[in-house]
Amino acid sequence: MAVLIDTPVWPWRGRLWSHLVSDVSYDELHAFVAKELGIPRRAFQGDHYDIPEDLYDIAVAAGAHAVGARELLSRLRAAGLRRRKRHVP
Secondary structure, rough: OEEOOOOEEEEOOOOOEEEEEEOHHHHHHHHHHHHHHHHHHEEOOOOOEEEHHHHHHHHHOOOOOOOOOOOOHHHHHHHOOOOOOOOOO
């Protein structure tokens, strides 16, 4: 299992957030999030879940590997699981 989480440094709506990804498959990521964090599938952001800082330690304790944001993105790209954001004209 290779679920990865970066440090909660991304501000949004008064909170800090992490990104949670898998460098194996989306199915692995969805299963981890549902079982360990109870976050609904509708929260999936195309290739990751945004995780509030209060769930960071829970995710790591459940088996997510803490990595830096650059490593997270690099491993997601290397696995072919990175999806680009859609640009609306």
